[in-house]
Amino acid sequence: MHNSNEWINIFRSADSGASDEAAAVRSALESVGIAAVTLEDDAPGVPPGTVVVRVAAAQEKQAEAALKAARNREPIPVDNSPRLNLVTVFEGVGPTGELEALSLRALLDANNVSSVLEGSSTIPNLPFLVKVAREQQSEALQVIAEAKAAGKETAED
Numbered sequence: 001m002h003n004s005n006e007w008i009n010i011f012r013s014a015d016s017g018a019s020d021e022a023a024a025v026r027s028a029l030e031s032v033g034i035a036a037v038t039l040e041d042d043a044p045g046v047p048p049g050t051v052v053v054r055v056a057a058a059q060e061k062q063a064e065a066a067l068k069a070a071r072n073r074e075p076i077p078v079d080n081s082p083r084l085n086l087v088t089v090f091e092g093v094g095p096t097g098e099l100e101a102l103s104l105r106a107l108l109d110a111n112n113v114s115s116v117l118e119g120s121s122t123i124p125n126l127p128f129l130v131k132v133a134r135e136q137q138s139e140a141l142q143v144i145a146e147a148k149a150a151g152k153e154t155a156e157d
Contacts, residue, residue: 009052009054014051034055034059088129089144113136118130
């Protein structure tokens with residue numbers, strides 16, 4: 001590494017998630033063209049249990065501005081409306097419950113209906129649930145009804 005006088009710490013942390021934070025800091029800096037290095041406590045001058053991100057001293061001001069801009073970015077809006085709450089469209093139990101649930105998920109995915117599978121192969125006495133967003137419930141139920149009406153022969157095709 002270069003002479004330590006040429007590099008300054010732009011980030012330092014000893015928190016449990018320090019390595020992930022340092023990676024995010026380094027990525028933010030590199031995305032705007034600022035070279036950065038990540039050092040852990042095995043590097044000279046880094047306190048035990050600490051992770052640091054260093055930049056060239058000449059780029060200190062640009063690095064600080066880049067990190068400030070990254071922190072001030074608008075977060076992606078989250079839609080917390082009830083229309084996205086998950087509702088159960090299938091409950092499978094017994095020895096075929098998991099297979100039926102997986103088949104149903106494949107059918108829903110093929111029809112552009114996003115779904116979630118709940119259940120555990122390691123605890124077979126619990127049911128397998130297929131859930132969809134409330135706003136897709138009617139579409140999911142229609143796909144299921146059409147598949148049942150088409151019958152076993154159509155499924156094999």
